[in-house]
Amino acid sequence: MKAWDTAIIKADSNHAQKGRAGVVQAVNEQDGKVTIRLDETADGKLAKVVDADIADVDVKHVL
Numbered sequence: 084m085k086a087w088d089t090a091i092i093k094a095d096s097n098h099a100q101k102g103r104a105g106v107v108q109a110v111n112e113q114d115g116k117v118t119i120r121l122d123e124t125a126d127g128k129l130a131k132v133v134d135a136d137i138a139d140v141d142v143k144h145v146l
Contacts, residue, residue, distance in 0.1 A: 084110050089143040090119050096139035100131075107142070108132065 084090075086107055094102045105121035115137050123130045
């Protein structure tokens with residue numbers, strides 16, 4: 084996982100923003116955390132930056 088990969092917070096996680104997608108901004112493998120800028124959603128949820136556990140994130144690598 085690296086910055087600019089696309090990521091989805093897994094729907095079955097305990098994260099408050101589960102199911103939302105965005106772009107990875109930073110990865111801290113030492114702490115097991117990733118910072119993601121979540122996209123706006125069609126139902127009006129605004130874009131926001133959140134931290135999540137790496138285990139709670141599904142990543143789609145950008146080539």
